[in-house]
Amino acid sequence: MDERAPERTVDIEGLPERHIADLDAGDIARGGARPVGGALRMHSRMRTFGAVVLHEVFGSLTEFERRPPWPGLPTWDLVFVDSGTFAYLSDGAWKQASGRLMIGPSGVPQRVRLGADCRFLIVRVPRVLLPAPNRLREEVRFGTQLTLIEESMRAFVARAVRSEREVAEGESAAVDRILVEMAGAVLLGRLGRDPVRGSPRAALRERALGELSLRAAEPSFAPADLARATGASLRHLQDVFAEAGISIAGELRRVRAEAAHALLLDPVNDGLDMEAVALRSGFGSARAMRTALERQLGSGPRAIRSGRDRL
Numbered sequence: 369m370d371e372r373a374p375e376r377t378v379d380i381e382g383l384p385e386r387h388i389a390d391l392d393a394g395d396i397a398r399g400g401a402r403p404v405g406g407a408l409r410m411h412s413r414m415r416t417f418g419a420v421v422l423h424e425v426f427g428s429l430t431e432f433e434r435r436p437p438w439p440g441l442p443t444w445d446l447v448f449v450d451s452g453t454f455a456y457l458s459d460g461a462w463k464q465a466s467g468r469l470m471i472g473p474s475g476v477p478q479r480v481r482l483g484a485d486c487r488f489l490i491v492r493v494p495r496v497l498l499p500a501p502n503r504l505r506e507e508v509r510f511g512t513q514l515t516l517i518e519e520s521m522r523a524f525v526a527r528a529v530r531s532e533r534e535v536a537e538g539e540s541a542a543v544d545r546i547l548v549e550m551a552g553a554v555l556l557g558r559l560g561r562d563p564v565r566g567s568p569r570a571a572l573r574e575r576a577l578g579e580l581s582l583r584a585a586e587p588s589f590a591p592a593d594l595a596r597a598t599g600a601s602l603r604h605l606q607d608v609f610a611e612a613g614i615s616i617a618g619e620l621r622r623v624r625a626e627a628a629h630a631l632l633l634d635p636v637n638d639g640l641d642m643e644a645v646a647l648r649s650g651f652g653s654a655r656a657m658r659t660a661l662e663r664q665l666g667s668g669p670r671a672i673r674s675g676r677d678r679l
Contacts, residue, residue, distance in 0.1 A: 452486030505578030
């Protein structure tokens with residue numbers, strides 16, 4: 369065990385960092401961890417860099433339920449298994465997991481059992497931050513061998529989560545960007561759909577969705593800009609989106625609303641007023657952001673920020 373960081377018994381499901389110190393059994397149960405055969409025997413270290421959450425989890429003979437950390441904010445998990453084994457519940461049966469890597473959307477699989485002396489690292493990344501998130505297949509994948517980028521990411525995460533050094537806001541943002549880029553590369557390598565295998569129109573839509581995800585945070589970015597970036601006419605691109613039951617404007621609002629939601633949930637951004645949050649997430653004004661959040665998530669920005677402590 370790394371003696372530089374204290375051992376703390378916590379739920380692994382993305383509780384805000386200010387809650388780490390004084391968790392009791394009731395807090396852990398409400399967070400979704402379920403002990404099996406006695407007391408909860410699971411411990412974790414956690415650090416956050418921007419909207420990315422890192423955990424190092426270790427324990428044995430514990431069953432817990434995985435839940436998305438924040439309702440309305442889809443995330444992806446990358447789990448690097450350093451030692452031990454675990455099983456997950458699938459179609460009513462427990463299946464033994466094998467390999468050194470598990471990736472998938474948060475909450476899938478939901479229930480997990482740790483074997484003896486299990487230790488693993490978790491990286492949780494909001495979907496909206498990933499490059500080309502619509503190219504990812506919504507499934508769980510296991511890897512028995514790590515690629516070079518996966519080995520590099522595992523080492524980087526281990527060092528970051530174990531360090532007790534305080535980091536400045538600029539350094540934290542840099543670590544956040546590195547983790548997002550690494551996670552994007554791993555996920556696309558393991559779960560990416562190849563857009564060239566579909567029809568030309570489907571490939572165009574996938575390419576446009578990837579470009580939209582990358583540039584939605586630019587307040588001036590508009591459907592016409594997306595058309596120019598993909599080399600298609602705006603009318604043709606709108607038709608291609610309509611075939612999938614979506615629209616360019618609607619996808620822009622959705623991605624920007626998810627980005628605003630992530631900013632409002634992160635305590636690091638509490639010093640930002642609503643206009644600043646709106647601009648960072650790509651909206652032209654706080655009013656436009658409020659309208660989009662209420663339409664997409666059913667809550668306004670102030671309600672999201674003030675209700676954070678109840679999650």
